[in-house]
Amino acid sequence: MDIEAIQTELARSHTRFGNPLIWLPSTGSTMDDVRTQAKAGAAEGLVIAADEQTKGRGRLGRSWVAPAGVNLSLSLLVRPNPAVIKRLGMVAPLAVADAVAAVTGIEVRCKWPNDILIGGRKLCGILIEGEFSGDRPVFAIVGIGLNVNLDVAAVPEIADFATSLRRETGRVVDRGAVLVATLRAFQVHYDSTDAARLRDIWRARLDTLGQHVDVTFAGRTESGLAEDVTADGSLLLRRPDGSLLTLPAGEVTLRRA
Numbered sequence: 001m002d003i004e005a006i007q008t009e010l011a012r013s014h015t016r017f018g019n020p021l022i023w024l025p026s027t028g029s030t031m032d033d034v035r036t037q038a039k040a041g042a043a044e045g046l047v048i049a050a051d052e053q054t055k056g057r058g059r060l061g062r063s064w065v066a067p068a069g070v071n072l073s074l075s076l077l078v079r080p081n082p083a084v085i086k087r088l089g090m091v092a093p094l095a096v097a098d099a100v101a102a103v104t105g106i107e108v109r110c111k112w113p114n115d116i117l118i119g120g121r122k123l124c125g126i127l128i129e130g131e132f133s134g135d136r137p138v139f140a141i142v143g144i145g146l147n148v149n150l151d152v153a154a155v156p157e158i159a160d161f162a163t164s165l166r167r168e169t170g171r172v173v174d175r176g177a178v179l180v181a182t183l184r185a186f187q188v189h190y191d192s193t194d195a196a197r198l199r200d201i202w203r204a205r206l207d208t209l210g211q212h213v214d215v216t217f218a219g220r221t222e223s224g225l226a227e228d229v230t231a232d233g234s235l236l237l238r239r240p241d242g243s244l245l246t247l248p249a250g251e252v253t254l255r256r257a
């Protein structure tokens, strides 16, 4: 990774995300690194990316595998207003989707709340952690873990369900190009004031809609038809009794007939 070239490229295109961009050869988790800087007053736009994470974490307390030299592991600092913070769960996967399409030509699909899939296999996971003062968001950290050149077959924990851009394209993909494209696209979707359009783009990427699913949220599981998403990305689940449940977060499992 030629970080200086990437920084120059981002500055040239006036990209706010990645200003500054800090690259670490190895770290525990970029989520913790950004949190430390956010608490010390860092401005929106800070991105910390690491070549290797030794304690990468995923959603629901899972660990995230990020060996050296192959993937993109990064966290972005945002200081959004209350309306925008709710949309981050759409903004981040859409940014990755645009970047993957721009660099490889592949159109990914998404699984609610924000997994990115190719052919049903997981390419990228997104973790969003917010810091609030009462109801007011102080900052949020958007973590993106994208399998770029990982040989997933060599990692037994994920070999059965994960993929990488290298696996899909059959060639080594330039991580710097994916990073720049992701940060640019993030800015476009983050700055969008057209919430209805953002939801339409998100709907078009979501595989989950129209499926019968189980959704586990806050320790309980609800079943029903994943009917739609709200303007801030919450899932609308039609229960068998006809009632409609709005779920801001959760884990989705497809129900097999």
Ligand code: BTN
Pocket: 028, 029, 030, 031, 053, 055, 056, 057, 058, 059, 060, 062, 064, 066, 072, 073, 074, 075, 115, 124, 125, 126, 127, 143, 144, 145, 146
């Ligand atoms: C998931 O699908 O469970 C989310 C995975 C998020 C992983 C990224 S990698 C960069 C950032 N640092 C972390 O420790 N996690 C996120």
